[in-house]
Amino acid sequence: MRCQLAFNGKPLEANIGETLIDAALGGSLLIPQDCRSGQCQSCRVTVVSGSVDDHGTAQGRTVLACQATVSGEAKIEFEELPMPVKRAGIITEINSLSPQILEVVMTTSSPLEFRPGQYVRLKLSGFPAREFSPTCRLDGSRKEGELVFHIRRLPDGLVSRALGETIKPGHAAHVQGPFGNAYLREGNGPLILVSGGAGWAPIWALAHGARTNQRERDLIVIAGSRDAEDLYMRAALDWLVQDGVREVIATSERGASNSVKRGLPTHYLPLLGLEDTVHVAGPIGLVDAIKSKALDAHARCFADPFLASVRTASLADRFMRKWQGLELFGPRER
Numbered sequence: 001m002r003c004q005l006a007f008n009g010k011p012l013e014a015n016i017g018e019t020l021i022d023a024a025l026g027g028s029l030l031i032p033q034d035c036r037s038g039q040c041q042s043c044r045v046t047v048v049s050g051s052v053d054d055h056g057t058a059q060g061r062t063v064l065a066c067q068a069t070v071s072g073e074a075k076i077e078f079e080e081l082p083m084p085v086k087r088a089g090i091i092t093e094i095n096s097l098s099p100q101i102l103e104v105v106m107t108t109s110s111p112l113e114f115r116p117g118q119y120v121r122l123k124l125s126g127f128p129a130r131e132f133s134p135t136c137r138l139d140g141s142r143k144e145g146e147l148v149f150h151i152r153r154l155p156d157g158l159v160s161r162a163l164g165e166t167i168k169p170g171h172a173a174h175v176q177g178p179f180g181n182a183y184l185r186e187g188n189g190p191l192i193l194v195s196g197g198a199g200w201a202p203i204w205a206l207a208h209g210a211r212t213n214q215r216e217r218d219l220i221v222i223a224g225s226r227d228a229e230d231l232y233m234r235a236a237l238d239w240l241v242q243d244g245v246r247e248v249i250a251t252s253e254r255g256a257s258n259s260v261k262r263g264l265p266t267h268y269l270p271l272l273g274l275e276d277t278v279h280v281a282g283p284i285g286l287v288d289a290i291k292s293k294a295l296d297a298h299a300r301c302f303a304d305p306f307l308a309s310v311r312t313a314s315l316a317d318r319f320m321r322k323w324q325g326l327e328l329f330g331p332r333e334r
């Protein structure tokens, strides 16, 4: 049996009993999603009118679109993400932020829209493609048509080793995206942002985005590194303090001082609760530890872990890439 639905105002016909995600796909609409098993909460949508079978996932007027099924006419709304596109451009700056981290700036032929926390696939001419999260400059500035990346120098990294050597300002580049599920969502509850190492790039984009568009939200930012001298983001942390962020914490396992607390970011995580939204980016060990604390507290948690070699694409990303005719992920250099 078929019935009439509307997703974000777009009318379409769906089968009774199919999930809202599948119903939306029938109209070429992608509801943000990840696990498709009711765990990650990425696919929560609002039922504006009519009704659906919520399969036990209702919270107020919202349901999980991967679990809830069509039961009759309904109007559904969800946050749409920018569609992945391709852009050409050139590298315009390569700056050293610390002994380990480079700031690489690409200027694109036309702006590429992305949500804070998403990532793109960057291909420097003559080198394999890698995925990085675009971010702001450490002084909080951003220019239209400019993508700023933080790239860790890896001793055996094909791309990172060439930066500043064979790859210099003027080098041709292509970028595809945005992708990823760990983007800044609408919300009122406290936001807790945690980074390790170059995971600061998406966390800084999220923090800056929250201070720009969600100033009423309580924000806690924790940035960690193994050595205090690798805390390359201090200018950004100062920016957040001056902007009135309640808690801004820098941690390191070695070289702690008055302004840098000794230990891991996990040691300084506040007591989490249902209302909290946590974002974490960095080494897989840190991501797993924070995710597990968030899970225990029933807090929402979003993370795109940066693996040293291979990154696993989320279901949503795989779908988008198939849909767009883009190839699946290759190795990711962080």
Ligand code: FES
Residues within 6 Å of the ligand: 032, 033, 034, 035, 036, 037, 038, 039, 040, 041, 042, 043, 044, 064, 065, 066, 067
């Ligand atoms: S809860 Fe629906 S995609 Fe994860």
